[in-house]
Amino acid sequence: MVKATEKRIYFTRHAQAEHNVASDYSIPDAPLTQLGRQQSEELYKATKDNIQQSAELLVSSALKRPLSTMIIGYRDLRKRLEAEGKKVIVLPQLQECNDLPCDTGSPREVLEADPEFAGLDFSELTPDWTSKQGFYASTVPALQARARWIRRWLRARPEREIVVVAHGDCLRYVTDGFNSAAPWANAEVREYTFEKDEGDDERGEAWLKPVKEVAKEGAEEPTSSEAKHN
Structure with missing residues (x-):
């Protein structure tokens, strides 16, 4: 079992989506713009000869914009892992925080019917994944609990x-523990590791620490939270 402090997690923000450019947060499950697809292609070029050669697991939020970013930007990694019998894990827990239409995912049957997402495994999507209630609520305590769940899940995975x-x-929320407003550009990749191994983590928070920036292909487009506070 690899030690948590030896793990490398490559967090990627999705490329530019329609709500980023229009500041229209009523767009349901906002898809990528054409520029976002170009940014995803640049992401591919920036990562195809490094992390796509070595990563052992590919995980994505189940909203359309990260799925499309992943399909275009990490296509070599996806192809290699699927050849090894390791499907992309589409994880509903990684959905965006607010309960606006742009941050609310589509039902499983809608995603499964989309030709772009053919071959992806949506079995993790339970009927309540779009509810924005309970575990998926947009309250600060719920978001912090969900971020902690994600960190623990990543730490417990066997992949390095x-x-x-x-x-x-x-x-x-995942990397800072709260909505820090720290800038994340579209199609930006940052490398993190865990501060402590599980046995040394008395509070079970699974805190992360940054290692380096890997790629940055887009601008620092605002999230829906930033728009709400402007």
Whole structure:
């Protein structure tokens, strides 16, 4: 079993999506723009000869914009892992924080019917994943609990190197523990590791610490939380 302090987690914010550019947070499950697809292609070029060669697991939020970013940007990694029998893990816990339409995912049957997402395993999507209630609520305590769940889940995985594609606010909660407003650019990749091994982590928070920036292909487009406070 690899030690948590030896793990490398490559957190990636999705590329530019329609709500980023239009500041229209009523767009349901906002998809990538054409520029976002180009940014995802640049993400591919920036990572194909390094982390896509070595990562052992690929994980994505189940919203359309991270899924598309992952499909375009990490296509070599996906192809290699699927050839090894390791499917992409589509994780509903990585969904964006707010309860706005742009941050609310689509039902499983809608995603399964989309040709772009053909071959992905949506079995983790339970009927309540779009509810924005309970575990998925947009309250600070619920978001902090969900971020802790994600950190613990990543720490418990047996893989040493894991690529995660998610959202700006979600990544702030996961890496900082709260909505820090720390800038995350579209199609930005940052490498993290864990501060402590599980046996040394008395509070079970599974805190992370940054290692380095890996790629940054887009601008620091605001998240829906930032828009709400402007």
